[in-house]
Amino acid sequence: MEIIGLIVAGAIIGLLGKLVAPGDKDNIPIWLTILCGIGGVLIGYAIYSAFGGDGSSGVDWVRWAVAIATAAVLVVIASTVTGRSNNRTRI
Template sequence: MEISGVISAIVIGAIIGLLGRLVVPGRQHIGVLATVLVGLLAAFLGAWVGHLLGLYDHRGLFWVVWIIQIGFAALGIVALERFRSRRQ
């Protein structure tokens, strides 16, 4: 993977992570790096699920993959927030 691909993945992960945080109600006490990492993981998981469901084969259904990715990001944000609150 070239450096432009790595930078693109980080930017997309940040966007997906931020959108996931917007979906979750209330204030989340996690940092920017955790948001980007959750967003990256959610983007990869959502793309994988979209591929398994065959959503890339249909031209008009790519937005469903975005919803899946944002949903995974929201779940990741909630899970990370609960894990961090239990540790304290």
């Protein structure tokens, strides 16, 4: 059940990360956005724990904010590295 929850949370976080990422962020495929979201959740939780985050009872908004920010950074990196070019060469 954790894997399904991670995929669903990753998809939502990836889309939120894509929403808050600056610039032209619509040039990467949706599957890569979801992978960035899953990576954002995993890396964001690791960053949160590394800086002393121990969670709280209920929803831990700081942990989710770190995950969204991490996903946004991953979306920007993915867009820069593998994004589709909008420039077409005319011959």
